[in-house]
Amino acid sequence: MSLQSAPFHHDVAEGPEANAYWVTADDGVRLRFAHWPLDTEQGPAKGTVLLFPGRTEYVEKYGRAAADFAARGYAMIAIDWRGQGLADRMVDPRYVGYVETFDDFQRDVAAVLAALSELDLPQPWHLLGHSMGGCIGLRALHEGLPVKSASFSAPMWGIGLAPYLRAAAWVVGAVSKPLGLHGRLAPSTSPVTLVLDKPFDDNTLTKDPDMYAYMQRQMTGQPDLALAGPAINWVYEALKESRRLRARPSPDIPCLTFLGTDERIVNTGDVHKRMARWPKGTLDLIQDGEHEVLMEVPETRNHIFDACAAFYGRHNV
Numbered sequence: 001m002s003l004q005s006a007p008f009h010h011d012v013a014e015g016p017e018a019n020a021y022w023v024t025a026d027d028g029v030r031l032r033f034a035h036w037p038l039d040t041e042q043g044p045a046k047g048t049v050l051l052f053p054g055r056t057e058y059v060e061k062y063g064r065a066a067a068d069f070a071a072r073g074y075a076m077i078a079i080d081w082r083g084q085g086l087a088d089r090m091v092d093p094r095y096v097g098y099v100e101t102f103d104d105f106q107r108d109v110a111a112v113l114a115a116l117s118e119l120d121l122p123q124p125w126h127l128l129g130h131s132m133g134g135c136i137g138l139r140a141l142h143e144g145l146p147v148k149s150a151s152f153s154a155p156m157w158g159i160g161l162a163p164y165l166r167a168a169a170w171v172v173g174a175v176s177k178p179l180g181l182h183g184r185l186a187p188s189t190s191p192v193t194l195v196l197d198k199p200f201d202d203n204t205l206t207k208d209p210d211m212y213a214y215m216q217r218q219m220t221g222q223p224d225l226a227l228a229g230p231a232i233n234w235v236y237e238a239l240k241e242s243r244r245l246r247a248r249p250s251p252d253i254p255c256l257t258f259l260g261t262d263e264r265i266v267n268t269g270d271v272h273k274r275m276a277r278w279p280k281g282t283l284d285l286i287q288d289g290e291h292e293v294l295m296e297v298p299e300t301r302n303h304i305f306d307a308c309a310a311f312y313g314r315h316n317v
Contacts, residue, residue, distance in 0.1 A: 042070060
């Protein structure tokens, strides 16, 4: 196949030059991915980071991350999953985060991997999965994702819900499709994307006001990228996928996971349990870090990108 160029909003990405492309999954859903090649003046690339974003995210959000990896010798790609970014939205209104089943995200992975063969990306490849992308990435590793190592940022191996809310989510999710409610916003969630709905003070994403403002500029500058709360069915399917993954062993691949000590979105207990049984895994606890540890204060970001580059470098053969 021949790759078809897609729009990319350089003005809000604030990163190196990128190329974006459309790809189509085997069920007809159109997706977008971005590629940040390494500038030839920076010397030969040490490899390529396959960045799997989280829920609500879009490729432009990782423009600064692409710059951080480029400075350390790595090219990068990132994906707009179905239902977010400029990929096909799955329900109306478009701001509702929806997926029919988490199996569908593996269709997205397969479609992008097939397209990457045309780009001749520098080898080896390394995974970086953030939040929901960590859930998708763990499943992809089990299904043979061709990477030499895996890193995760606040991986969604469980959702941070109070026990009574978790029980309610199982019940409501199970009856939502027969009642025709599965595409509606989950109770207590907002129709406004998080960074525009909540002020910086006591936000659950980052301690860095500059990075919070960066995300806000992206939402006000390119509102079509915005995604708000999850649908009832998304929550239900996420709970089911987390349960399935908990029952599986850890992949036989080196793993480095970052988790903020102030994490309030994913279930931290599930992350600790998974890493405790990952023989080739290391858990790096980020002091005072919120959910977006890749977008934390500069000292934290430098630590994480340095640690990733060193980790990838140890597994480049």
